[in-house]
Amino acid sequence: MSRPLNFREIEAFRAVMQTGTTTAAAQLLHTTQPSISRLLTQMQAGAGLKLFDMHKGRLRPTAEAIELFATVQQHFVGLDRIERDLQGLRQSGAGALRIGCTPALGLSVLPAVVHRFLQRYPGTHVSLQTLGTTHLREGLLLGRFDLVVSTMAIASPEFNASVLHGTQAVCVMHPDHPLAQRESLHVKDLHDQPLLTLNADDNIFLQLQHTMQAHGVLPRSTIETTYSATICCLAAQGAGLGVVNPYVAATFAQGLCIRPFLPRCTVDVVLALPNHQAPSERAEYVIALLREQSAAMLKPV
Secondary structure: OOOOOOHHHHHHHHHHHHHOOHHHHHHHOOOOHHHHHHHHHHHHHHHOOOOEEEEOOEEEEOHHHHHHHHHHHHHHHHHHHHHHHHHHHHHHOOOEEEEEEOHHHHHOOHHHHHHHHHHHOOOOEEEEEEOOHHHHHHHHHOOOOOEEEEOOOOOEOOEEEEEEEEEEOEEEEOOOOHHHHOOOEEHHHHOOOEEEEEOOOOHHHHHHHHHHHHOOOOOOEEEEEOOHHHHHHHHHOOOOEEEEOHHHHHHOHHHOEEEEEEOOOEEEEEEEEEOOOOOOHHHHHHHHHHHHHHHHOOOOO
């Protein structure tokens, strides 16, 4: 009576078909020749088929064995692929990394992080997308990113958010600006000055607006823009004073005067990860690099 075959029997059958003898099959599977012979006997009995006969002292597969071997090979192709994938994961983790970030971090912190990451995992496909916080939150919820980093608060019950690094906003201006001689600038120094600001929904702008109102500060004029990098470029041209996150300011430091700004406007690098999936080894390494690079870019202010 036939019965389902077990894996060891199929493995022994495949080894014999590949090598031609039970002795060679035993060497391939790191076992003994009697063990291989026993497994073949069990397999023929379980299958209810004659799979081999003896011809001039050698095993000879039957037509049924040859047909069965073709099916077995298809099965083992999948197992070999699994083993190759496992080997690759053991060596370097998952094969792709999808990062979402705000433009300020994409210009400042992330380039060095990605460079250092690829030195350790050179074969990785990295997707680095710079978007606004709303789109980052949406992308994380839809599974488009493995991790998201932002300088804005980003929260949802569907993912975990934490602060990787905290600092404060800085004031940027042309090196020849009269206020460049100060060691630090107070919000009162912005009174009657051309002011470069971010859009009204930005966290730095909201803090700056509240502080200006509290101290009765009115700028002479304002230029509003979406990106901190644009403020830095405008300030470098002498278009006014701007209050920005220090990561972007450090990136454009060569053409700017950068000064601490008081009262403090807090700036956090926020990390968000999906709840439904543990971070990969590669994602954990990037997170460690983000912490290091965020701190390394900044001098104490």
